[in-house]
Amino acid sequence: MAKSVPKLVKPTLDKDLDKIASVEEATQHVSRGFVPVGIGLIFLVLATVLAGASVMDRPGAAIIIAAAAIGAYMAMNIGANDVTNNVGPAVGSRAMSMGVALGIAVVFESAGAMIAGGDVVSTISRGILDPSMVARADVFIWAMMAALLSSALWINLATWLGAPVSTTHAVVGGVMGAGIAAAGLSAVNWPVMAGIAASWVVSPVLGGIIAALFLAFIKEFIIYREDKISSARRWVPILIGIMTGAFAAYLALKGLNKIIAISMGQALLIGVIFGVAAWFGSVPLIRRQSEGLENRNQSLRKLFRYPLIFSAALLSFAHGANDVANAIGPLSAIVHAAQSREVSSAVAIPFWVMLIGAVGISLGLLLFGPRLIRLVGEQITKLNPMRAYCVSLSAAVTVIMASALGLPVSSTHIAVGAVFGVGFFREWYTRNSKRRIAYMQMKSGRYEIEPKPERNPEELRRRYLVRRSHFMTIVAAWIITVPASATLAGMLFLVMSFLAL
Numbered sequence: 001m002a003k004s005v006p007k008l009v010k011p012t013l014d015k016d017l018d019k020i021a022s023v024e025e026a027t028q029h030v031s032r033g034f035v036p037v038g039i040g041l042i043f044l045v046l047a048t049v050l051a052g053a054s055v056m057d058r059p060g061a062a063i064i065i066a067a068a069a070i071g072a073y074m075a076m077n078i079g080a081n082d083v084t085n086n087v088g089p090a091v092g093s094r095a096m097s098m099g100v101a102l103g104i105a106v107v108f109e110s111a112g113a114m115i116a117g118g119d120v121v122s123t124i125s126r127g128i129l130d131p132s133m134v135a136r137a138d139v140f141i142w143a144m145m146a147a148l149l150s151s152a153l154w155i156n157l158a159t160w161l162g163a164p165v166s167t168t169h170a171v172v173g174g175v176m177g178a179g180i181a182a183a184g185l186s187a188v189n190w191p192v193m194a195g196i197a198a199s200w201v202v203s204p205v206l207g208g209i210i211a212a213l214f215l216a217f218i219k220e221f222i223i224y225r226e227d228k229i230s231s232a233r234r235w236v237p238i239l240i241g242i243m244t245g246a247f248a249a250y251l252a253l254k255g256l257n258k259i260i261a262i263s264m265g266q267a268l269l270i271g272v273i274f275g276v277a278a279w280f281g282s283v284p285l286i287r288r289q290s291e292g293l294e295n296r297n298q299s300l301r302k303l304f305r306y307p308l309i310f311s312a313a314l315l316s317f318a319h320g321a322n323d324v325a326n327a328i329g330p331l332s333a334i335v336h337a338a339q340s341r342e343v344s345s346a347v348a349i350p351f352w353v354m355l356i357g358a359v360g361i362s363l364g365l366l367l368f369g370p371r372l373i374r375l376v377g378e379q380i381t382k383l384n385p386m387r388a389y390c391v392s393l394s395a396a397v398t399v400i401m402a403s404a405l406g407l408p409v410s411s412t413h414i415a416v417g418a419v420f421g422v423g424f425f426r427e428w429y430t431r432n433s434k435r436r437i438a439y440m441q442m443k444s445g446r447y448e449i450e451p452k453p454e455r456n457p458e459e460l461r462r463r464y465l466v467r468r469s470h471f472m473t474i475v476a477a478w479i480i481t482v483p484a485s486a487t488l489a490g491m492l493f494l495v496m497s498f499l500a501l
Contacts (some may be wrong), residue, residue, distance in 0.1 A: 036367035040076055043363055047072035047356050054352045060141075060338025067145055067338075068356060071331035074152035075360025078327055080368035081159045082167045083109055083361060084376055085395075085415035086315035089388035092377020093301075095308045098370055104309070105316045105369075106362040112320025113358035128172055128196075129179040133187035137341045141334050142496045143182045147174030148330040150489035154481065159368060162375055162470075163477035166410035167326045170485045172196055175330075177486030181493040200478055203413035206402065208421025211394035214239075215422055218386050219429065224439040228300055229290050236303050237282040239389075243307060245275020246396040247314045251321075253403055264403060271400075304385035311392035319411065320361065328357040376416060381423030381466045394418040416474060423466035430465070 051068030055061045087101040096104070134140045151170035158165045172193075179187045218239075225231040249271030252262050262270075286303060293299035328349055336347040377383060383391070395415050402409040429436065 039367055040363070043076070043360065044069050044072050047360070050352050050356065054350065055335070055339070058339055059341070063141060063145075063338045064335050067141075067148070067331055067334040068353075070145060070148050070152065071327050071353070072356050072360045074148055074155075075324075075327040075357045076364030076368070077152050077155040077159065078167045078323060079109070079361040079364025079366075081155050081164055081372060082323060082412055083316065083319060083365045084369050084372040085164055085412050086319055087312045088373045088376030089383055089391040089415075089419065090308050090312040090377070091373050092383040093308065093385045093388035095305045095385050095388060096312070098373065100309075101312065101373065102366055102369065104313050105365055108313045108316035109320035109365065110358045110362050112317040112322075113324040113361065114354060115321070128189050128192050129175055130183075130187050130189065131343050133183040134179065134343060137337045137343060138500070139182050139497075140343045141337050142500065143175075143178035143493055144330040144334050144337075146178040146181075146489045146493035146496055147171065147485075148327075148334075150174040150177065150492050151326075151485045153488060154485040158477050158481070159372060161473070161477065162372065163474050164372055164376060164412055164416050165477050165481050166412045167323060168410060168412075169196065169200075169478075169481045171326045171330070173482035173485035174489040176482070177489035178493045180486070181490035196482070199409050200413065202402070203398070203409040204417025204420065204478075206409070207394050207398045207414035207417035208424070210397050210401075211390045211418035211421040212425035214390040214393055215387060215425055216429070218390070219433070220435060222300065223297060223386070224433075224435050226442075228295050228297070229293055232300055232303055233283075233287055233290055236286050237279050239393075240282040240286075240307050241275045241279030243311060243389075243393050243396070244278035245271040246393060246400060247311065247318075248274035249400050250396040251314060251318050253400065267400075301385045304389045308385050308389050308392060311389070311396075315392060315395060320358070323411070324354070324357045324361060327360060328353050331356075375470070376419060379467060380416075380419050380470050381426070383419070383422070387422045387426075390422055391415065391418040394421070413478065420466060420471060427465045 048065050048069050051065045052061065055064045058064075083105055087096075087105045090096050091098055091101045131140075134143055148171075151167070151174040154170050154173075155165060155167055176188050176193065218235075221235050222228060222231045249267045252267040252270045253264070289303060290299070293302065332347050332349045332353050333344075335350060335353065337343055377388075395411065395418060398414045398418075399409060399411065
């Protein structure tokens with residue numbers, strides 16, 4: 001009888017080696033979270049070195065170097081929080097990957113900041129603070145540093161909590177709080193603050209309504225039609241023309257206007273010219289692209305993919321041109337006040353300051369942006385290219401309408417409000433659209449309309465297309481952004497002033 005082969009027992013040494021390997025793997029996983037923070041700290045050091053090399057032989061060099069570090073920190077937070085709204089819908093709809101989105105955003109954000117960021121910025125953000133009330137240069141410097149640091153800290157916290165907030169509102173709150181601490185309540189322009197508070201409601205509601213209207217049009221005239229491809233050939237070029245015209249006017253107002261003065265009428269004329277040209281040019285392109293496509297929704301998504309990528313790029317360019325001032329505006333004011341020992345309502349932006357702002361925004365997006373990109377694009381409501389297209393188009397159209405009406409709006413609130421608008425409209429449309437019901441019955445071969453079955457509240461909640469938890473978190477963050485950054489700025493100003501004595 002043959003001897004049985006003895007069963008090998010795993011040696012103790014192998015067990016110990018496996019444990020060591022597991023510990024090493026866990027250590028590497030944990031350490032990955034510290035890499036973005038480390039790169040961010042390196043950027044802050046390089047920003048101070050650049051500032052030192054630029055102002056070392058000038059008055060107030062130490063204060064300017066410290067302010068440069070705070071400005072660089074603010075720029076990274078803008079990139080991590082605010083920029084995500086421009087590319088989030090395109091990523092969530094899978095029109096482009098996260099890597100492509102980050103690349104497009106970095107290139108166009110930097111280009112917008114450097115090309116159209118403007119030579120002069122308002123140092124008293126949106127005119128909310130009277131410069132004559134803070135006439136002493138040293139008081140003004142500490143007020144601007146407190147405003148910049150408080151807004152950066154609040155945006156950092158909001159990003160960590162997963163709430164896209166308005167960086168403009170954060171800066172406004174910071175300037176208001178520091179101004180009150182420095183010169184009292186009379187230093188603040190309260191009518192302007194009332195208009196900014198109104199934008200909390202106007203921006204998301206207007207953005208949501210316009211996005212829902214465009215989505216309703218696409219559903220009624222393209223998606224729920226018997227011949228989808230034929231309808232798309234007729235209407236998609238018109239939608240592309242509207243998008244191109246809206247973005248041309250948007251860029252003229254928010255980008256080109258930083259270089260040369262452009263009135264609302266001129267911007268609208270530019271939009272009409274570009275829109276008509278895009279409409280005529282896209283007709284043969286859409287016809288060629290739609291050849292051989294099957295008559296289903298998946299085919300329609302391909303027709304919206306490239307316009308959506310185009311819109312993400314233009315939104316990023318306009319954002320870089322417009323919102324870089326949130327980081328470099330107070331920094332430029334500090335540089336001017338420290339060197340000239342006087343307070344001015346508008347100052348020129350040194351090139352090195354603009355460079356810190358542009359690089360900081362791009363770096364913040366690359367290092368910390370993907371989390372909020374996924375939140376805006378995927379977790380609030382499910383997006384496809386058609387829905388994401390409505391969100392991007394709403395952002396441009398809403399800004400133009402608000403500018404024409406003289407309403408202060410926030411691009412962040414518009415974009416996120418548009419995402420919510422698309423989701424809530426889908427909930428309503430799914431339950432109430434007669435065209436959709438008729439279309440679904442036609443596909444299934446049933447032509448009689450059946451009564452809706454009664455559903456209990458639990459089942460209705462499961463059918464929600466918008467995550468209510470995200471809705472409540474984001475709205476709460478919007479409401480407390482200005483008071484939170486204002487309170488923090490006031491406290492920081494008092495601490496800085498005490499330490500400076």
